[in-house]
Amino acid sequence: MPTAAQQALNPLHDAHPYPGALIVVEGIDGSGKSTQLKLLRRHLEAQGYALKFTEWNSSELVKDTMKMGKKKNLLTPTTFSLLHATDFADRYYYEILPALKAGMVVLADRYVYTAFARDAVRGVDPGWVRNLYRFAAKPDLALYFKVPIEVSLDRLTSARANIKFHEAGMDLGLAANVIDSFRIFQGRVLEEYDRCVAEFGLQSIDAQGPIREQQEHVRALAEKMLAAKPAVRKVVKK
Amino acid sequence: MTPTRATSRKRGLPRVEREEVKGKLIVLEGTDGVGRSTQIARLVPWIETHGLPVVVTGWNRSLLVSKLITSAKEGTLLNKVTYTLLYATDFADRLERVVIPALKSGMVVVADRYVATAMVRGAVRDVDRDWMRELYGFAPPPDLTVYMRLDVDDLITRTLDRTRLNYWESGMDRHMGEDIHDSFMSYQSKQIREYDEMAKEAGWKTVDARRAVDETQVEIRKAVAPVLQIPLDRVHERLQPMTTLVDEEG
Numbered sequence: 001m002p003t004a005a006q007q008a009l010n011p012l013h014d015a016h017p018y019p020g021a022l023i024v025v026e027g028i029d030g031s032g033k034s035t036q037l038k039l040l041r042r043h044l045e046a047q048g049y050a051l052k053f054t055e056w057n058s059s060e061l062v063k064d065t066m067k068m069g070k071k072k073n074l075l076t077p078t079t080f081s082l083l084h085a086t087d088f089a090d091r092y093y094y095e096i097l098p099a100l101k102a103g104m105v106v107l108a109d110r111y112v113y114t115a116f117a118r119d120a121v122r123g124v125d126p127g128w129v130r131n132l133y134r135f136a137a138k139p140d141l142a143l144y145f146k147v148p149i150e151v152s153l154d155r156l157t158s159a160r161a162n163i164k165f166h167e168a169g170m171d172l173g174l175a176a177n178v179i180d181s182f183r184i185f186q187g188r189v190l191e192e193y194d195r196c197v198a199e200f201g202l203q204s205i206d207a208q209g210p211i212r213e214q215q216e217h218v219r220a221l222a223e224k225m226l227a228a229k230p231a232v233r234k235v236v237k238k
Numbered sequence: 239m240t241p242t243r244a245t246s247r248k249r250g251l252p253r254v255e256r257e258e259v260k261g262k263l264i265v266l267e268g269t270d271g272v273g274r275s276t277q278i279a280r281l282v283p284w285i286e287t288h289g290l291p292v293v294v295t296g297w298n299r300s301l302l303v304s305k306l307i308t309s310a311k312e313g314t315l316l317n318k319v320t321y322t323l324l325y326a327t328d329f330a331d332r333l334e335r336v337v338i339p340a341l342k343s344g345m346v347v348v349a350d351r352y353v354a355t356a357m358v359r360g361a362v363r364d365v366d367r368d369w370m371r372e373l374y375g376f377a378p379p380p381d382l383t384v385y386m387r388l389d390v391d392d393l394i395t396r397t398l399d400r401t402r403l404n405y406w407e408s409g410m411d412r413h414m415g416e417d418i419h420d421s422f423m424s425y426q427s428k429q430i431r432e433y434d435e436m437a438k439e440a441g442w443k444t445v446d447a448r449r450a451v452d453e454t455q456v457e458i459r460k461a462v463a464p465v466l467q468i469p470l471d472r473v474h475e476r477l478q479p480m481t482t483l484v485d486e487e488g
Contacts, residue, residue, distance in 0.1 A: 061306075061310065061316075061320060062306070064306070065302065065303055065306045068302075069302055074301060074302050074331075075302070076330070076331070076334045076335075078330045078334060078376065079302055079303075079327050079330050079331045079334070082323060082326050082327040082330055083303075083327055085323050086320050086323040086324055086327060089317075089319040089320045089323055090317075090320045092319075093317045093319060093320070094317070128372065128373075128375065128376070131369060131372040131373065132373060134369055135319065135366075135369070
């Protein structure tokens with residue numbers, strides 16, 4: 001937890017003081033953000049940056065509980081939100097923050113904005129969720145991959161056999177079938193993301209364009225940002 | 239029914255309106271080992287004798303995360319933020335599944351610890367107070383908080399009389415002393431100071447927990463009686479204490 005002095009800085013809104021750099025990607029499921037981050041990772045690796053990759057909802061700490069809670073339908077919007085925050089805090093204090101202090105480039109597949117968007121749609125108070133994640137450092141580059149619902153649905157249904165229950169917001173009882181529910185739920189998530197873009201200055205990327213062109217854009221933005229961060233470390237090439 | 243921005247009020251849990259809450263919430267607070275469970279085991283049958291249904295809820299008893307908290311505390315997995323957040327998850331789970339439904343149906347909820355315990359544990363770990371206050375902002379305020387108080391010297395002898403010192407109850411994760419005794423003394427003193435301050439601020443009923451169990455029970459009943467509209471001349475009734483406090487919740 002930040003001290004009172006650090007708190008006054010409002011980490012989510014002011015540039016962080018660490019030598020490393022934080023790049024995050026956001027967007028609804030099927031927006032292509034993970035693909036773009038993977039390609040960026042290859043590029044930065046080749047350039048010799050010391051990288052740390054971290055992914056939403058991946059910590060071992062809450063994994064089993066989350067799985068059990070989802071399966072047995074034990075989660076409420078509030079506990080769903082709190083467990084994700086616990087997952088995030090675990091990764092933040094054991095991975096993200098140490099890597100930033102060590103001068104590494106942290107690549108995060110989803111960050112706090114995912115919680116802001118999804119939890120708000122589940123009816124959790126937006127102010128409460130923002131406070132929950134108040135300790136998190138502001139990214140040096142936050143990319144939002146914006147895509148219409150139908151495009152993401154096409155991608156998901158062609159690439160995967162089925163859309164997951166919570167990804168479709170089926171817990172909210174919005175529609176009887178997964179596809180309709182996904183449309184409604186992710187549509188609302190999109191609206192919340194738009195709010196985040198304005199509130200936190202996320203950089204919007206048109207995620208409908210060719211993957212390669214998007215990647216060129218992403219690399220250019222990352223390079224520009226990294227050029228302004230001289231303390232970021234590179235590892236000695238073998 | 240889909241929750242929307244309009245129905246979710248600031249600080250509130252989604253789908254809970256305070257006005258719907260008809261029951262009474264009675265909280266027992268105090269450090270580890272002051273005898274809260276012993277008192278609750280005697281308080282509950284007494285309330286029930288007066289025709290009021292009671293639900294007991296206790297710290298870290300949620301179906302969702304209590305096992306996780308227990309196993310995580312066996313190792314060194316938790317930092318102070320994840321520690322705080324897991325307890326908040328436990329709390330929210332019990333609140334939504336046990337406390338609020340019971341209050342809505344007009345029952346009496348007796349809580350073995352409540353928000354104050356989270357605030358105290360956070361404070362002794364230097365967790366930001368405003369952050370925590372906001373985090374727990376969804377909790378309905380108690381109708382009565384009884385604070386069972388012991389000085390640290392009485393607390394350690396009573397604890398050792400009953401059991402052995404415990405790593406977490408001694409605050410060993412905070413590296414507060416040379417050995418577990420010193421750590422216990424410094425950790426629990428700090429907690430007592432925090433509880434004292436809150437008791438003063440929020441006007442809790444403070445009960446001297448050094449006294450005999452039955453005397454303490456009478457003190458607690460005297461505080462509870464007016465809240466539940468039980469006549470004060472009934473506080474001396476002797477009843478069989480409950481043997482098990484709470485089954486697994488959920």
